[in-house]
Amino acid sequence: MSVRVRFAPSPTGYLHVGGARTALFNWLFARRQEGTFILRIEDTDVERSREEMTEAILEGMRWLGLSWDEGPFYQSQRRDRHKETGRKLAASGHAYACFCPPAELKERREEAERKGVAWKYERVCLALPAEEVERRIASGAPHALRFRVPEGTTTWEDRVHGSTAFANETLEDFVLLRSDGTPTYHLSVVSDDVGMRISDVIRGDDHLSNTPKQILLYQALGMPTPTFAHLPLILGPDKKRLSKRHGAVAVTEYREAGYLPEALFNFLALLGWSPGDGREFLPREELVRLFSFDGVGKKGAVFDEQKLQWLNSQYIQAMPVAVIRESIRSELQAKGLWDPSLEGDRGAWFEQVVEILKARSRKLSDLARDCAIFLGERIEFSSEAVAKHLQDSATIQRMKELRTALAEVEPFDEASTEQSLRKVAERLGIAAAKLIHPLRVALTGQAISPGVFAVLVLVGRERALQRIDRLVQYLEARPPQPS
């Protein structure tokens, strides 16, 4: 029997990491089992659904590489089938008309809530004589269709939680069709899952208590139930379900922040699942190969951005520089630092730049930011760097000496420039660091940077000399420093 799974988001917001993780497990399972992954948009809540959110969700899924095989299907376009399923249930005696005014029921529910007692629909309309029901329906009385919950216990073998049971008496006769004839969630979901021949329902833990109701619907319909797997929720640092309150939750926000889809994918898979052998860096194909519900935990997992950053850095390290260049191109363009020559004449040079930057980057945005010292024409001196390395008034003269040496050194490579600088330091009787740090500030404006000689060579002799000149001018223009 072929595996058919679905991801069924509501288009009420962007694709958040919790939803993405649910989609991801569905995807992994489908790929592992060589099954079918179906995308179904549950847009039947007209109040909250926004059409443009559907596109945002699709965009998030494409970015993460969660390709679907069928769909997207729209639940709102399948209403007639849902209603038909409801009518079938009524015809077979599994559902009945309820004429109770919703406002009245709501009031009683709230009153029970206030008193702190349990309340469920008392089945007043179930007791109505058949003739009266017919008469009232014929007279056009508004009515909902309620499912008649049978006696007994509903159990299933959850792929994550194992054997799970609910006493049916804790369930109320829930509404299938509203008074206006529209189907409710449980009816729509089961109707669609049956219609789409879904074999395995993989969703968040928040649906665990919906499951008995839905199983009852399958049984009333005479349909085989799918297997269920309820994934633990993703939590914020306060251990509550991750939400906007905790910061970034949309997958697109992670893209903007400089994370790679491969890293987020890997991270999300590890959130609640473990291969068991301690490996952490697991590219997509490996994940597909290893995935099994055996490794899925039952406990909610806190989203730890530190670990995501670490994984991201691992993917950056593993990425060919040419690919990194493509990935940061739009960000460089946005900063006005991009030039077509970076893919042409200066391609090899730029790859060296990326090479020395990548080991120190946890996010692509770090890398793109650090490119500025090589691509930008002007650099700004950071106040920390100035305070730390430019206080000595002898620096002006030292930089002039260094400039002279660097103007002549041949070849202009790391080894020779370093040798040259050290020679100057020796001649002046000072530690090399007294030249290195101001040089770093001259070249990068920062107190921290990659190895200063690597930077020097990549900046190039001409620009390096200009930057040293600028530093000297800056220091000379500066009012005398209090000693």
Next chain:
RNA sequence: GGCGCUAUCGUCUAGGGGUUAGGACGGGUGGUUCUCAGCCAUCAAACCGGGGUUCGAAUCCCCGUAGCGCUACCA
């Protein structure tokens, strides 16, 4: 309130009757060095509580406790 789910280092987890309770992130320390990162070495850090069962329980059972989720004519 009712129902349900869950419980191993700060975090993600491995282990499932006898282990020095393992790994990873993060943190500490030391080394490399021109800074930072990286890398290498190294350290600290956990079985929610109480009862059973057993020669022996983190592991099995029960009871608590805590956290979370659901409790609509929302999805």
